Amino acid sequence: MDFETVIGLEVHCELSTETKIFCSCKTSFGEEPNTNICPVCTGFPGVLPVLNKKVLEYSIKAGLALNCEIAETIVFDRKNYFYPDLPKAYQISQLYAPLCREGYININTEKGNKKIRIREIHMEEDAGKLIHSSEDERTLIDYNRAGVPLIEIVTYPDFSCAEEVLDFLTKLKAILLYTGVSDCKMQEGSLRVDVNLSVKEKNAESLGERTETKNLNSFKAVKRAIEFEESRQKNEILKGNIISCDTIHWDDARGIGFVMRPKESIEEYRYFNDPDLPKQLISREWAEEIRKSIPELPSQRENRYINEYNLTEYEAKIICASKALSDVFEKLCVLTENPKESSNWILGEVSRLYSVIGKEPEDYSFSAEKLAFIINKLADRGINRNTAKELFEKVFLDDADPEIIIKEEGLEIINDDSSIEEAVRKVLSENEKSVEELKAGKNKVEKFLIGMTMKELKGKGDPRKIIEIMKKEIEKL
Amino acid sequence: MIENKLNEFFNKKDEWNAFITICKDDAYAQAGKIEKKKLSGKEFPLEGMIAGVKDNICTKGVRTTCGSRMLENFVSPYDATAVKRLKESGAVIVGKTNMDEFAMGSTGRNSFFSQAKNPLNTNKTPGGSSGGSAAAVASGLVDIALGTDTGGSVRQPAAICGIVGFKPTYGRISRYGLIAYASSFDTIGIMAKTTEQIKSVYKCISGFDPKDSTSSKHPAKQKVFDTKALKIGIDKKLMEESESEIRQAVEKGIGVFEKSGAECEYFDFAYSELLIPVYFVTAYSQAASNLSRFDGLRYGFYDESIKNSEEVYIKNRTAGFGKEVKRRILAGNYFLTQGNPVSIYEKAQKCRKLIFSEYKKLFEKYDIIISPTYLGKTEDLNDNGAGNKFFSKNKYEKSLMPANICGFPAVSVPCGMGCDNMPAGLHMMSEKFTDEFLLDAADFYLKNKNAEKEGI
Numbered sequence: 001m002d003f004e005t006v007i008g009l010e011v012h013c014e015l016s017t018e019t020k021i022f023c024s025c026k027t028s029f030g031e032e033p034n035t036n037i038c039p040v041c042t043g044f045p046g047v048l049p050v051l052n053k054k055v056l057e058y059s060i061k062a063g064l065a066l067n068c069e070i071a072e073t074i075v076f077d078r079k080n081y082f083y084p085d086l087p088k089a090y091q092i093s094q095l096y097a098p099l100c101r102e103g104y105i106n107i108n109t110e111k112g113n114k115k116i117r118i119r120e121i122h123m124e125e126d127a128g129k130l131i132h133s134s135e136d137e138r139t140l141i142d143y144n145r146a147g148v149p150l151i152e153i154v155t156y157p158d159f160s161c162a163e164e165v166l167d168f169l170t171k172l173k174a175i176l177l178y179t180g181v182s183d184c185k186m187q188e189g190s191l192r193v194d195v196n197l198s199v200k201e202k203n204a205e206s207l208g209e210r211t212e213t214k215n216l217n218s219f220k221a222v223k224r225a226i227e228f229e230e231s232r233q234k235n236e237i238l239k240g241n242i243i244s245c246d247t248i249h250w251d252d253a254r255g256i257g258f259v260m261r262p263k264e265s266i267e268e269y270r271y272f273n274d275p276d277l278p279k280q281l282i283s284r285e286w287a288e289e290i291r292k293s294i295p296e297l298p299s300q301r302e303n304r305y306i307n308e309y310n311l312t313e314y315e316a317k318i319i320c321a322s323k324a325l326s327d328v329f330e331k332l333c334v335l336t337e338n339p340k341e342s343s344n345w346i347l348g349e350v351s352r353l354y355s356v357i358g359k360e361p362e363d364y365s366f367s368a369e370k371l372a373f374i375i376n377k378l379a380d381r382g383i384n385r386n387t388a389k390e391l392f393e394k395v396f397l398d399d400a401d402p403e404i405i406i407k408e409e410g411l412e413i414i415n416d417d418s419s420i421e422e423a424v425r426k427v428l429s430e431n432e433k434s435v436e437e438l439k440a441g442k443n444k445v446e447k448f449l450i451g452m453t454m455k456e457l458k459g460k461g462d463p464r465k466i467i468e469i470m471k472k473e474i475e476k477l
Numbered sequence: 478m479i480e481n482k483l484n485e486f487f488n489k490k491d492e493w494n495a496f497i498t499i500c501k502d503d504a505y506a507q508a509g510k511i512e513k514k515k516l517s518g519k520e521f522p523l524e525g526m527i528a529g530v531k532d533n534i535c536t537k538g539v540r541t542t543c544g545s546r547m548l549e550n551f552v553s554p555y556d557a558t559a560v561k562r563l564k565e566s567g568a569v570i571v572g573k574t575n576m577d578e579f580a581m582g583s584t585g586r587n588s589f590f591s592q593a594k595n596p597l598n599t600n601k602t603p604g605g606s607s608g609g610s611a612a613a614v615a616s617g618l619v620d621i622a623l624g625t626d627t628g629g630s631v632r633q634p635a636a637i638c639g640i641v642g643f644k645p646t647y648g649r650i651s652r653y654g655l656i657a658y659a660s661s662f663d664t665i666g667i668m669a670k671t672t673e674q675i676k677s678v679y680k681c682i683s684g685f686d687p688k689d690s691t692s693s694k695h696p697a698k699q700k701v702f703d704t705k706a707l708k709i710g711i712d713k714k715l716m717e718e719s720e721s722e723i724r725q726a727v728e729k730g731i732g733v734f735e736k737s738g739a740e741c742e743y744f745d746f747a748y749s750e751l752l753i754p755v756y757f758v759t760a761y762s763q764a765a766s767n768l769s770r771f772d773g774l775r776y777g778f779y780d781e782s783i784k785n786s787e788e789v790y791i792k793n794r795t796a797g798f799g800k801e802v803k804r805r806i807l808a809g810n811y812f813l814t815q816g817n818p819v820s821i822y823e824k825a826q827k828c829r830k831l832i833f834s835e836y837k838k839l840f841e842k843y844d845i846i847i848s849p850t851y852l853g854k855t856e857d858l859n860d861n862g863a864g865n866k867f868f869s870k871n872k873y874e875k876s877l878m879p880a881n882i883c884g885f886p887a888v889s890v891p892c893g894m895g896c897d898n899m900p901a902g903l904h905m906m907s908e909k910f911t912d913e914f915l916l917d918a919a920d921f922y923l924k925n926k927n928a929e930k931e932g933i
Contacts, residue, residue: 039553045656045771046535048689080765084772272763272813275660
């Protein structure tokens, strides 16, 4: 039996506004529990929500960057359910009239470009966090996150495999980072992905019953969870079992997903318009201002790199996938006036060192100015490539100053004729036998002699100059 | 002067259970602050006024119980905007007034603390849910009191206790700090013996509040009160449905306007039968959601025998809420449940729009709409069958609901005697943002009614 997989995503993204969505508490991550709280975000009696205008601005910005239509009015709804991390016992969200509709992202697949449609983006508030204490079997509640602004991005079921999902998420993350609406830190929960997946017989008209996989904390987890669920569903169908509409909790450590709770046919959240937040108009002028404030987006940058800097499509895509990386690249281009070399460094040493330390460019930065200095020094043949790499490692890891190290450690390339001549003569006189062989036509020996000269110069000789002078000296003999 | 007044207040006995909490220390401290500021030249428009505040309006440092076991020991960390403005204007708050639990009720019977009594006849209820505020004013314990009006809870007890009760346009007085019952109806109202007092308090505590998104920046409609040009509409059905003594009292009241040259006309309201269902469905649904936050985790009643998180909700809410509150929560959740194609709540919202558009038409014809405030007899305190009379009883409250359903300002003024030698209330309602105009009308009525009596 041939199968097709159908996948849709729900992506929750925390907005990086200074303050919460309905009160003026800070949104900063990693604070002492229950320090970023007030009567409003902890649902005290008598308090009322007031929409943070910055949240609306960021949400509209995200919507426009994702090619969405923006609603004319803002309406909020209450989603009612009891859970200890939800202080009011309802979440303020948008069910009936989401802020943004009908957007898309173009992704690249094996078969070429594919448009992934975004059904809607709506604003809502985050909940607090339960902390289960193993010591005394108590559960503690931290409300710092309660009221942190979220947007939920819902796609149509347009994906057919994990690779497409990953390309979409990479592009989505880049767009959100470029527009500056979120820091997209998955490990801190600022980007959370739920995967809706169903399989059906190939060419079958109706979709299969879908499951929703939650708790996916990295792109890798998303990929593994999709592959797991895909094969689980196929096996179930082959066994003649029926897929039920379940919520699956992904256990990344064990690499398996398990059914969390059977979903009822209709979730009963008793939604209704929040009477505390009356309908509000979004002025078209303001929306237009926001549109104008959107910076160059990754796809636009990619095109510019290809056209202006002559980068390959592949190079441009990798660099632009991360805003931080691409920002470094931009600086390098200005400071070195050598885009190709800058791109080589980004794709080579810079990427290598990020994977060595296991961090993302968004989470760890280094001085682009210092790398530019190294690249320029290398181009001027002031240092050699190995020295350059070693220097950059020190810049990247310890923010060392390459100029000082070069001076202190004497790393500068020796390229004054007299020092090189002296070394070449010394080597030639100490290796008469090799010189004879060379003269007899054994060209391989030249490399050996150059190597010996380099050794004599403690590796700091300018290789081109050594070759040049060596040739002259041998001719003299 | 204020100190004498406070001494007098704190020496009196609250025979009517008008208060749940008396705040002596805070009151003297507040009075001291005012005296001090006066020395440096500051003037206070409400100077010398002592006030009661209904116990569902938050007061910093003084407990706010909502008349419920759930919040028996709840002390708000902040002042409601109305309380803050009241204090800043120089009024001194002496206590928190008794009420039906979470403002659900119209007799005071649903208070967890005690049954408030009617100062005019202690065998009668003072009405509700702001029964404590009405009793505190009617007994002379305080000059003014804040109440809250979700479905008549300021106007009905004011009528029953023979005082003036004013519910402003929705959005005029900030709801920040008012513990929500039904958010789109809840309005803080003012109760006093005179319209002058109400006007001056209203001036001080009304106005836009950035903390309440539903508070309004809309300017007041400039409308001059002139009886000769006044057009009054009288709701025919509500008059017919009233007890005869009350109807007669209100007819007399209308006569005061007629004599002064106002044009009075009876009208038939097309959607009369929708008023009560729309009110209940909307109010109970919003209440079900608003009251969900009371789980005992951050504040409020907590049963120490709780073993797991599910019990948190079951035990705290079962023991913390009274019967009527639980009844309304259950009904509200049912109304909100997804129906086919929509919930009952959504249907009610459509009806609400219909009612509003009908009243809009009426206000094109009339400046003021008059009806009796409360159509029936004031209930006796010891009414054993009270619980069973639920559905027959609320028909007497029909005239109260349009103002909440549509957000109109409305006022109840005493107009002679109704049933059982208890006062009747004349209810006046006008279009949105004509609050000052409406109070002028109330003022005119009270002055001319008395003039008539005194034979001037």
